[in-house]
Amino acid sequence: xxxxxxxxxxxxxxxxxxxxxxxxxxxxxxxxxxxxxxxxxxxxxxxxxxxxxxxxxxxxxxxxxxxxxxxxxxxxxxxxxxxxxxxxxxxxxxxxxxxxxxxxxxxxxxxxxxxxxxxxxxxxxxxxxxxxxxxxxxxxxxxxxxxxxxxxxxxxxxxxxxxxxxxxxxxxxxxxxxxxxxxxxxxxxxxxxxxxxxxxx
Amino acid sequence: xxxxxxxxxxxxxxxxxxxxxxxxxxxxxxxxxxxxxxxxxxxxxxxxxxxxxxxxxxxxxxxxxxxxxxxxxxxxxxxxxxxxxxxxxxxxxxxxxxxxxxxxxxxxxxxxxxxxxxxxxxxxxxxxxxxxxxxxxxxxxxxxxxxxxxxxxxxxxxxxxxxxxxxxxxxxxxxxxxxxxxxxxxxxxxxxxxxxxxxxx
Numbered sequence: 001x002x003x004x005x006x007x008x009x010x011x012x013x014x015x016x017x018x019x020x021x022x023x024x025x026x027x028x029x030x031x032x033x034x035x036x037x038x039x040x041x042x043x044x045x046x047x048x049x050x051x052x053x054x055x056x057x058x059x060x061x062x063x064x065x066x067x068x069x070x071x072x073x074x075x076x077x078x079x080x081x082x083x084x085x086x087x088x089x090x091x092x093x094x095x096x097x098x099x100x101x102x103x104x105x106x107x108x109x110x111x112x113x114x115x116x117x118x119x120x121x122x123x124x125x126x127x128x129x130x131x132x133x134x135x136x137x138x139x140x141x142x143x144x145x146x147x148x149x150x151x152x153x154x155x156x157x158x159x160x161x162x163x164x165x166x167x168x169x170x171x172x173x174x175x176x177x178x179x180x181x182x183x184x185x186x187x188x189x190x191x192x193x194x195x196x197x198x199x200x201x
Numbered sequence: 202x203x204x205x206x207x208x209x210x211x212x213x214x215x216x217x218x219x220x221x222x223x224x225x226x227x228x229x230x231x232x233x234x235x236x237x238x239x240x241x242x243x244x245x246x247x248x249x250x251x252x253x254x255x256x257x258x259x260x261x262x263x264x265x266x267x268x269x270x271x272x273x274x275x276x277x278x279x280x281x282x283x284x285x286x287x288x289x290x291x292x293x294x295x296x297x298x299x300x301x302x303x304x305x306x307x308x309x310x311x312x313x314x315x316x317x318x319x320x321x322x323x324x325x326x327x328x329x330x331x332x333x334x335x336x337x338x339x340x341x342x343x344x345x346x347x348x349x350x351x352x353x354x355x356x357x358x359x360x361x362x363x364x365x366x367x368x369x370x371x372x373x374x375x376x377x378x379x380x381x382x383x384x385x386x387x388x389x390x391x392x393x394x395x396x397x398x399x400x401x402x
Contacts, residue, residue: 049260049262049263059250059372061250061370061372062250062372062373064370065370065372065384065386068383068384069385069386069390072383072393076393169262169265169266171260171262171263171266172263182269182273183266183269184270185266185270186389188387188389189270192273192277
């Protein structure tokens, strides 16, 4: 029997994806569920819905609430939280690098480190120096990884990944999908997605 | 010491408010927290944000997801779910009647019955006959209640209630507020809101 699996869809610009990224590994392991990390870009998906930026910017009263909600959630689970000065951030370079890392076995650590830099330390993840510092901490060769992240193969993999997200009817992040085609949206649905995969796979 | 209290803000057009309405009484009682039921209208609040209808209609891919999410949630807690043929429904008459009922002591039962009619039986709650049938089941004098619901006093109370929701920075339903000014949005935050009120009041 195959191990139950969920796909974890995340965009590095997404605040609630940070919370999910910090929670998912322990929760899934505890349930015996495997996780496939799938970075993608929300930008093209928002655009297809007629949104030109994050709904938290389009609807400021919702944006203010989100910050307070994040403060409470992060305090509850004991992780840092600081809104970066620019929001939403351009997550393209980080997403490409995450794909490199996921192929080479260090993508999950890299993804968590990007989220911490962005939402615990308030850094700009679109800055190459921020990504480089993370790579150094993970003891990866910075230049080789940077070159690979700019390759046509990685660029088109990210486009495919985003198209695949759209094919799953994903409209926000984080999202979780199961082998039997269920979509769960939001950090609040992480437990339910894991339980579903466990029951059905 | 005062009993810890949360305000429960709901719009009868809101699917997730149905789930919260069915859960809140037992959860709050179990925690020793008092609940004030506060019907209001989301319409003017959406308009102030530049939305002309429910976000679930403006963003259809989100609307389809919401229906599936509601199916799963309602199955999980064992309550019926059927989308009414028209969505969102005009909730004005039901909200005014709920205010009458809350003043007379039957507002919570009325509110749950409206939600069941709408989202378990798929009925049109803007139809006076649907409201009348609920009143009869609750053994309330239909004509007297209908007359009171149309009074200037009730009409202006609903306007005040909606303005009050806006003053609390409420932008969606259900929402919960605590005496110390915290706002929690969504059925998913019900437990957290109750725990917060208990800790702080």
